[in-house]
Amino acid sequence: MNVIWWLIICLEITLNASPIINIITLACPNECICLSQTQVLCNTGGLQEIPVKHFPPTVEHLSLTKNNFPIIKSDAFGGLRALKKLTLDGNNITTIKPFAFRGLPRLKELSIQYTPLTTVAPFAFAGLQNISTIILGHNKILRVEGYAFAGTANVKMILLINNPMIKLEPFAFSSLTNVERLILPSGLRQIEPDAFNGLDIVGLLKLSFMDLDSLQPFSFRNLHNVKVLSLQESDLGIISEDAFDGLAYVESLNILNNKIDAILELNLTESHNIKALKIYGNHLLETPEPGTIILDGIETIIVQNNHFPCGCHIHTLLESPLVNTSSYDHHEFLSKNFCISPLELNGLQMSRIDLSSIGKCHEQVTRENLEASTGRNSKNI
Numbered sequence: 001m002n003v004i005w006w007l008i009i010c011l012e013i014t015l016n017a018s019p020i021i022n023i024i025t026l027a028c029p030n031e032c033i034c035l036s037q038t039q040v041l042c043n044t045g046g047l048q049e050i051p052v053k054h055f056p057p058t059v060e061h062l063s064l065t066k067n068n069f070p071i072i073k074s075d076a077f078g079g080l081r082a083l084k085k086l087t088l089d090g091n092n093i094t095t096i097k098p099f100a101f102r103g104l105p106r107l108k109e110l111s112i113q114y115t116p117l118t119t120v121a122p123f124a125f126a127g128l129q130n131i132s133t134i135i136l137g138h139n140k141i142l143r144v145e146g147y148a149f150a151g152t153a154n155v156k157m158i159l160l161i162n163n164p165m166i167k168l169e170p171f172a173f174s175s176l177t178n179v180e181r182l183i184l185p186s187g188l189r190q191i192e193p194d195a196f197n198g199l200d201i202v203g204l205l206k207l208s209f210m211d212l213d214s215l216q217p218f219s220f221r222n223l224h225n226v227k228v229l230s231l232q233e234s235d236l237g238i239i240s241e242d243a244f245d246g247l248a249y250v251e252s253l254n255i256l257n258n259k260i261d262a263i264l265e266l267n268l269t270e271s272h273n274i275k276a277l278k279i280y281g282n283h284l285l286e287t288p289e290p291g292t293i294i295l296d297g298i299e300t301i302i303v304q305n306n307h308f309p310c311g312c313h314i315h316t317l318l319e320s321p322l323v324n325t326s327s328y329d330h331h332e333f334l335s336k337n338f339c340i341s342p343l344e345l346n347g348l349q350m351s352r353i354d355l356s357s358i359g360k361c362h363e364q365v366t367r368e369n370l371e372a373s374t375g376r377n378s379k380n381i
């Protein structure tokens with residue numbers, strides 16, 4: 001505080017003394033402090049609208065916190081072509097109009113936090129060609145509508161933490177390319193099909209603390225070139241057929257520490273171009289049906305520290321591609337995974353149970369008999 005007063009006093013003394021710097025005072029709105037021609041603070045409240053025309057056109061850092069701006073209009077900052085960093089935290093922003101930030105070719109960082117904003121509307125951030133960070137944490141954002149970030153190339157980081165968002169809508173991140181980190185809030189309850197459609201070249205896409213009924217078909221359709229896609233610390237519910245359909249070129253698909261009710265299908269083939277699949281620390285409540293897990297063309301598959309049912313279905317599990325049979329006779333898998341059920345085996349390392357004492361399930365025996373008999377029949381023909 002003292003430092004700021006001191007600066008103001010110094011400024012006023014200099015301002016009164018120098019007609020050149022007086023021009024800055026003219027170009028500084030009353031409610032603001034123009035620390036220099038490049039740095040302006042309007043953090044004390046009282047502004048009802050953004051006095052764009054009164055800022056020095058050279059301003060690079062503009063902080064407008066705790067004012068009363070319910071609506072950010074289109075082109076609200078037009079003309080501030082030198083602006084690099086803009087902070088709008090703590091305002092009562094409820095609406096950001098399309099192209100609100102157009103005409104800011106040098107803007108690198110935009111922060112809008114602690115506002116009552118509920119919706120990020122289509123094209124809200126369109127036209128920011130040079131932005132690297134958009135910070136949208138601690139708002140009341142429920143919806144990121146389709147194409148919200150359209151026309152915003154080269155964003156490195158989008159931070160959406162601490163918003164009460166429950167649903168990711170189709171095309172919400174469409175046309176974003178080259179995002180290094182997309183950090184979503186916890187508590188998501190629904191990922192709509194195509195939520196990530198059109199998102200290309202992503203470093204880290206982390207989805208954590210979700211509470212889903214199911215991972216729906218086509219959740220990741222047209223999501224391409226991802227270094228790490230991580231689904232973690234979530235209730236994933238049921239993994240539907242085609243959940244990962246259309247996802248391609250992923251260095252590492254991580255499924256970590258989730259609860260999974262069932263996997264109806266996990267079909268990851270060459271066309272997905274997934275280098276590594278890490279299934280680690282999950283609790284899977286049901287054994288996938290035979291033939292529903294297809295893992296082809298994945299260089300590294302790590303399945304460790306998971307809990308699986310160890311009833312009669314354990315034999316189905318051990319025949320599934322989740323188990324790397326080329327690594328010494330199931331042993332690796334059995335020693336690194338655990339039983340979730342039946343109750344008396346809960347928590348037990350799989351290698352410590354006597355597999356031969358667990359009978360195959362009735363339907364498996366029937367199926368094998370059927371296969372054997374149809375095999376015989378076809379040989380007879």
Ligand SMILES: *[C@@H]1O[C@H](CO)[C@@H](O)[C@H](O)[C@H]1NC(C)=O
Nearest residue numbers: 048067068069070091092093
């Ligand atoms: C929000 O901004 C409007 C400006 O029109 C003002 O009237 C209203 O009192 C503000 N609300 C709060 C909670 O600051």
Ligand SMILES: *[C@@H]1O[C@H](CO)[C@@H](O)[C@H](O)[C@H]1NC(C)=O
Nearest residue numbers: 104105106107108129130131
């Ligand atoms: C983007 O920012 C860099 C410096 O960070 C600058 O050299 C470049 O001219 C900017 N691009 C545009 C379109 O202004």
Ligand SMILES: *[C@@H]1O[C@H](CO)[C@@H](O)[C@H](O)[C@H]1NC(C)=O
Nearest residue numbers: 265267268269271272291294
């Ligand atoms: C698995 O996916 C491939 C293409 O990605 C498809 O050709 C095949 O039919 C699918 N298999 C099943 C069982 O759905």
Ligand SMILES: *[C@@H]1O[C@H](CO)[C@@H](O)[C@H](O)[C@H]1NC(C)=O
Nearest residue numbers: 298299300301302324326327
């Ligand atoms: C299966 O295990 C072998 C031997 O440990 C290993 O070389 C191979 O990479 C594993 N396969 C996959 C797909 O991880």
